[in-house]
Amino acid sequence: MKEKELRRSLSVFPIGTVMKLTDLTARQIRYYEEQQLIQPQRNDGNRRMYSLNDIDVLLEIKDYLAEGINMAGIKHIYEMQEQEQEKKQAALKRPVTDEDVRRIFHDELLQQGRLNNDEQGHSTLFHTHKPL
């Protein structure tokens, strides 16, 4: 089932189409590329060509933004997803130790909270209101 992923990776849409599909401005789309969140291909005329995967990411970014997550936070999310895939491939060769399980669980709980803080070190604490 690799053929499908291959097609989703084909860069076939010009930015105008992506704008309509995502309801994002060209400025925003290019900016997110600058932030390394997508890496559209370029055609012969130096025009950006986007894949379905690129569009999916753009749509996700829009959702994250709507949820109040800033660029720094969104970058972290994708950085983490990359790291998680590296883990899954490492886990394929090396049996999972219980220390691994601890770390994975820990990161997962963190992932839900860290997102509302920016890099400048806010203290936007979100408390799990436990009644005393």
Add this chain to the structure above:
DNA sequence: ATTCTAACA
């Protein structure tokens, strides 16, 4: 007609 880069009353 579309998209690109660079820049900012």
Add this chain to the structure above:
DNA sequence: TGTTAGAA
């Protein structure tokens, strides 16, 4: 982020 100028 918006917008705009000048080029491709």
